[in-house]
Structures are given as structure tokens and as C-alpha cells.
Amino acid sequence: LAKTTQPISMDSYEGQEVNITCSHNNIATNDYITWYQQFPSQGPRFIIQGYKTKVTNEVASLFIPADRKSSTLSLPRVSLSDTAVYYCLVGVNQGGKLIFGQGTELSVKP
Amino acid sequence: EPEVTQTPSHQVTQMGQEVILRCVPISNHLYFYWYRQILGQKVEFLVSFYNNEISEKSEIFDDQFSVERPDGSNFTLKIRSTKLEDSAMYFCASGVGGTNFGPGTRLTVT
Numbered sequence: 001l002a003k004t005t006q007p008i009s010m011d012s013y014e015g016q017e018v019n020i021t022c023s024h025n026n027i028a029t030n031d032y033i034t035w036y037q038q039f040p041s042q043g044p045r046f047i048i049q050g051y052k053t054k055v056t057n058e059v060a061s062l063f064i065p066a067d068r069k070s071s072t073l074s075l076p077r078v079s080l081s082d083t084a085v086y087y088c089l090v091g092v093n094q095g096g097k098l099i100f101g102q103g104t105e106l107s108v109k110p
Numbered sequence: 111e112p113e114v115t116q117t118p119s120h121q122v123t124q125m126g127q128e129v130i131l132r133c134v135p136i137s138n139h140l141y142f143y144w145y146r147q148i149l150g151q152k153v154e155f156l157v158s159f160y161n162n163e164i165s166e167k168s169e170i171f172d173d174q175f176s177v178e179r180p181d182g183s184n185f186t187l188k189i190r191s192t193k194l195e196d197s198a199m200y201f202c203a204s205g206v207g208g209t210n211f212g213p214g215t216r217l218t219v220t
Contacts, residue, residue, distance in 0.1 A: 043201045043211030097166055098209060100153040
């Protein structure tokens, strides 16, 4: 399974756009990139998943360059409630276990 | 939107006792998982279950652990003889493409 590297923590202010970049140099051909959000004492919550180029949903955008060795989660106009840990995971889309790293602890300040 | 549910939300037990953690996965999902998260640490994979059998398990999932899908809706994790170090949040998850996590059961072993 591809190992991921992401910043341990990030700070932001309300209303700003936040970009969290994840490195996954050893990503395999059939691996997808998935981002999860976790609030304290809650289960991880799926945010977005992609394979290549750009994916956008109502919550976030995911940018994946052509070599797929990194990806960037973009959160537009964050609010205080976006304060959470964000995990980048790489693996098969269906049936595979998820290997969580330490994630990025995002702190949004007023 | 369908969700994974777990009961109980909090379980306190004495060392050496058996516990059963219960989960109701999303109904059309095919893959089922248990993860755990010790306080302050990362989410760890325990076991995956597909087609009524274990498809993969981690080193953590030793002989003290077992999983069962006793009927068409429930998915359980049993710990036969709990240890202090089993204290953690236990998350059930299910998926058919992406993976949806439940809210977790906080297990406290005293």
C-alpha cells in the first residue's frame, strides 16, 4: 500500500481557502486517492475521492497532477466547523483496507 | 442518507470480560470492516469481511477477536477476554465503493 505524507498541522482563518497537499510517491496504477475528515470522538467521514485530474463536490475539490504522486485537497471558504483532522489515503476503490496516517490537524480561527 | 450505526456508544467492562460490539452496516454494502483508534493515536485497521468470511486481518486481530454477521443486517466484533490496552474507539465501516464509517463505540476496560 502506498505511503502518504501530509503536514501534521495547518492553521487558517474563517473565510479562507485551505489547500492540504499529500505526497504519495509510490501510488499504484489501480489506487484511488481518498480524503477523510475526522472530528474528535467521531468516525472518519468521507470527503472526496479521485483517480486523476480534478474532482469537485459540494464540500471540496481534489486536484491530482498527471503523475499522481501527490494530491491537494482544497476547502473553499472554511468555517470554524471545518476544524478537524484530514486524512489522505491511497488504495483500491473497493474492498481494500484503509491505512490511516497521522493526518493533518486543521485549526480554523475566527 | 443511509448511515452505519453502532451500539452501544460507550461500553465499560472489567479486564478479562467478554464484550460484543454491534454494528448495522448500510444495507446494500458488500464489504464490512472494523477499525480502532486508541486515544490520541491514528485509526488502525482490524479486519475486513466479505461474502461471509474474513478477507483480511491485521496483526492486532489475534485470537481474542472474532467477527460475525449473524443475520442479514448486523455485524459484530467480539473480544473474548478484554485487556486494559483494548480501551479504544472501535469503528465499524461498510462499503461498496468508498467506505462509510459508523460513529464508533468507546470501549473502556478497567
